[in-house]
Every structure is written in C-alpha cells, then in structure tokens.
Amino acid sequence: MLSIKDLHASVDGKTILNGLSLTVNPGEVHAIMGPNGSGKSTLGHVLAGRPGYEAISGSVEFLGQNLLELETEERAHLGLFLAFQYPVEIPGVSNMEFLKASVDAARKERGEPALDAVTFMKMAREASKIVDLDPAFLKRGVNEGFSGGEKKRNELMQMMLLEPKLAIMDETDSGLDIDALQVVANGVNSMRNKDRSFILVTHYQRLLNFIEPDFVHVLSGGKIVRSGDKSLALELEERGYAWVADEVA
C-alpha cells in the first residue's frame, strides 16, 4: 500500500527527514515513536502534502502511484487521511457543511454522485455517536470553541465518514484523558479491517495498550533507527528513547 524509500525531506529549507524507509501493507497498524524533534509529525505532513514540506530525494509510492507528484487534495482523494495534532478552527463554517463537502469531493473523484442531505445527516449522526460527540457539534463551526478532546474526536469523526485507505494519526492521543483515549481507540479499532492501514504517531506507549500495533518503529534524527513488534514499545517505556539513540550512535 505505502512504500517509502530513502526519503529526505525539508521544512522551510531545513532538512528534517534523513533517509527514511517504511513499508506499510494493507490492514497493518504501524506505530511511529520517537523523541521530540525526531521528525514524526514531519513525516505525516510530507505524506499528506502540506505546503512548505518538501521531499528532496527518495520515493513514496501509495497504491501504485507516485505520491510526491500528487496535489494535497489528490492524495486525499486516493484515500490518505491525516488526523491533525492541532486541528484548526474555521469560524462560521458548520461542521456538517464541511464534512459533507469533503465526503462529496471524495465521492466525485470516484465517480459517485453526491449524497443527499438526509442520508448524510444520518451517517454523520451515527459517527458522532461512536466518537461520543453530541450531534449538536455538527451544527457548530468547524472546531470553533471545541475543547482539545472535542477537536480530536471531531477528527476521528471525519475519518470515519471519509473511510480512508490509510489513516495517519498525528499524536491524536496527546492531551486526552483516559476516557477520551478509550473512545478514540474504540473508533480506530472499529475501523480496522484487512484493507485499511494506520500509522499512529505517538510519544507514549499508553495509546498502544488500547490499539494493538503490528509494528513499532523508533524515529530518531529523521530516520527509523529500530523496528520491532509491540514489545518494542514496552521496552521504550521502560528504558527511554536515549537507549535507542545511544545504541545507534
């Protein structure tokens, strides 16, 4: 599904990723861990195509296409979703309107007709229930006045409605209390299937207690320095990131 080979990337001229390689197969859940500044979030943004985040060399193939050549929205249409660490507010634009426009844009690309408002409303209400968000939030402006936890759950709701093939979750667990964490984990787990893959970017092992990853990677200095199964996360929790960094050095 996703094949990253020797990726070097810079943000505003500063090199952040230094030869990162990663392969994600359909249905797999990969956790990316690592200390602050190791390039975890950068990876997500480079894959999603954030303006200013540029790949210098290396290749990224996503569903048989050269991802780096595609526009940001084209990557989204292909089924790449990024749950933001800090979701922005769009005042005055209702969540509902925003969600419907995104879902319809994806449907249009697939040659499907736009959903009628009633059907969509039903879908959105159901999704809001799963992420434990009051349906009243659908009428409010996108993230407008939402608490940190509500913003994260709103991201999750968007993911459920867009049904991506690959979801990258950028520190979705940060700032969540244990109940909210459980809600997010349940949401992700309910979406896991043999065709859908996840990349979970996280600082803490805690999230992985609820979402069991197939692989755990440690990112340091802009590349993956160690990979393993979920036991690696536990080891990291115990020994800290310095241990991996030291070992590599």
Next chain:
Amino acid sequence: MSQEQINEAIAKEYAAGFVTQIESDTLPPGLDEDVIRFISGRKNEPEWLLEWRLEAYRSWCEMAEPEWAHVHYPEIDFNTISYFSSPKSMEDRPKSLDEVDPELLETYEKLGIPLHEQEMLAGVAVDAVFDSVSVATTFREKLAEAGVIFCSISEAVHEYPDLVRKHLGSVVPRKDNFYAALNSAVFSDGSFVYIPKGVRCPMELSTYFRINEANTGQFERTLIVADEGSHVSYLEGCTAPMRDENQVHAAVVELVALDNAEIKYSTVQNWYPGDAEGKGGIYNFVTKRGVAHTNAKISWTQVETGSAVTWKYPSCILRGDNSVGEFYSVALTNNFQQADTGTKMIHLGKNTRSTIISKGISAGKSSNAYRGLVRMSPKATGARNYTQCDSLLIGDRCAAHTFPYIESRNPSAVIEHEATTSKVSDDQLYLCLQRGLDAEKAVSMIVNGFCKEVFKELPMEFAVEAGKLLEVSLEGSVG
C-alpha cells in the same frame, strides 16, 4: 483570463451602441440647464420638479467632488457624460442567447440562473420580455389588492404627485453631497414604493420584477415610504453580473419609515468590476439613507462584490424615540477593486438602538475600507450602538482599512465597537485540502463562513445566491 473576454465583449457592445444611438434621441455629452430642461420636458414633468432639478444643478455647480474616501481614480470629466439616452431599440439587442457572450452565460450558469431569467438579464429581445411582463402583471394585481404602490418614479410623479413632492429629497436633501446633487439634477428613473398604514406588504418587492425597467440608467432614484405601522422588504439588484456602458453611477435611495413602520432594504451589487489588470469597471457613488420615526425600524443589508470603485454609506437617521437602525454588510474586493463603504447611525431620539455588522473581504491587489459614523445627539438618552467590523485578507497584496467615527454627546448612551482583522490562514487551507476540497472551494467556504452573520439577514433565496456569488467573485484569488 475570463475578465478579458468580458471586457472585450463590453467594448464591443459599447461600440455598437454608439453607432446606433444616432437614430434615437440621445443628448450630446455635457451638462447645463438646457440639458435639465430637456430631460424634464421629455418626461413631461410638472413645473415644480423642473425647478427642483434646476436648483440641485445650481448647487452642484458650486460643489466639489469629495476626496476624503480611501479610493483613487482619475478625475472624472462630467462634461463627457451624456445625460439622456432612450432605451436600446429592439433591433439593437441580441436576438437569442446564442448571440450573448459565452463567458457571461457561463457565469449565469455558475450562479444557477434559470434560462428565461438569463435572457432577461442579457437583454435579449422579444420572448423574454413577454414572460417577465406576465409575471409582473400578476405581481401588480396582488399588490394593488393590498393598496401597495410600486411603480417607476417617473410614473409616480404623475400618478401620486403629492406623495412624491412631500417626500422626495426629505431624507437626502439636494445639497447633501456632490453625487446626490448631481443625481437630483439629472436622475433618469428608479422605483417608488408606498405602503399604506398598517399594511404588511404581501411579498418581497424586487427591482427585478419591476416593468419599465429596461433603462433605469446611471442616475437611479428610489423613494420608499412606509406609512404608520406598515412593513416592507425590498430587494435591489441581482447576483448576475450587471453590465453597463456608463462608467459613472450615482444613485440615491431614500427611505421613510413613519411611526411603527419597518423597512428592510437588501442589495446585491455586482456591477462590472473591471478586468484583472484594473482596466474599466463601474464607479459607483451611492447615497442611501433612511429616516426612522417613533418605534420604526430600518434595516440595510448589502452584499457588494462589483464595481471598480465603490463609495457607499447606507445610513439611518433614528429620529423617533425607540427607533431601530441596522446595517449588515459584506463587501468583497478582488483584483484592483476599491471600496470605501460603511454606514452612519445618527441617534436623535431616546432609547434608539443601532447595530452595525460589517464584513470586508479583500483579495488580489484590492483595497477595502470600512467607514462608519455613530453619532449620539444630546437628546438620545439611553441610546445604544453595537458595531462589529471584521476584515478578512486573502493573499498578501491586498489591503483592509477601518475608519470608525464615534461622537457621543449624551452621557447615558452606550457605544460598543469590536473590530478584527484576520487572514485566511495556511493552516485552514491545508485542513480543507487534506480533506479533499480544492483550494477555490476551500476559500469560498471559509469566506462564506466569515460572512454568515450577514447572509442570515438576507431573504432566503438571496442568501443562497449570495454564497455562490462570492464563490464566482473570488475565482482566481488563490494561487
């Protein structure tokens, strides 16, 4: 891109108009008392109106064009303008939509304007007129039942001389300002509305359905009188791009809301804004003002997206106690457009209240200024004003300005002013793109959200169109 073609088409139309005008009775350019006598004579006006016009003209001669607005344009030579021309003849008009500029049709399409309305807007001869006349006729019958008068102001001068004479110039005096004086001297035509005591006008009145409307021209004059306890909602303009070979427009609108009456006046202005290089476009110098008597309410809602230069301040004089004034505005400028617009709320009566919500959006290399005056007179005990003035910038070559003037001569008056300036942020755009929206859709959605408080004041069908209009007007504003 598209602008160029539109411009080309306009140039063509102008050339065509120029040649055929010889056969019709068009005055040569220039303005003097004889011209005014000619206009008045052609309209068969009573002596008092001729005198009224002449006096306006004499005042105008001694006035200077205002220069305080934050707009820049070459000096206008008012002697190069022709002040009277009869409507285009049928032969001169396009015979069908096939003869209309395809670019214009595409815009109509984007705005979702039905076919027969497209024909009317594009000035197609024959059938379309038949259609609109029949609509207008049923419309008129219904209004007549309610006793509502809705006709052209030329007609009203003859049919309802007392009403016109009593109120014309009562809100915007002839000497009010340079453009109002010019308009008073040479006004071509416009609308007259009278709502009798206690009557709630059974439908939205729209210039769009008024017959005899073919050529209201560049000096439009509108007078709306709502008698005691009556209610009317009036719509001016439409979202379709309005094209006119006259570059200078100076309209005057006067509203009179007698005791307990309510007037809601909504405008969508989409005159030709000039091309992407800033060539051409309409200069729009408008004076709009209403007087609210005891317990009366006047509400202005405007969506301004057109014109190269806009100079416009729909205002309320809150004369009666407890009267209410409202101003809701969205002004969008793109490319090289310039707008200096806002309102005046003059609080004279006790416990008068006013609300100002202004949303300015600047894109391209445009300049957008809000200019507003809130004046609390010594007698305006307990008066209140709330002003919210927000500017949104798209890109980094445009400008937004805010010029609020606040004068309070009554210690019990309360005035609140809030202002914000924001940019469509890269993060907002990125969120939209990541969710699969294209950049233009994203910007129009963000801008629509920004304008929501104003759009909800518009009559339903207008609100939907206004949203689409912003989308079309913003085309090309994001890289």
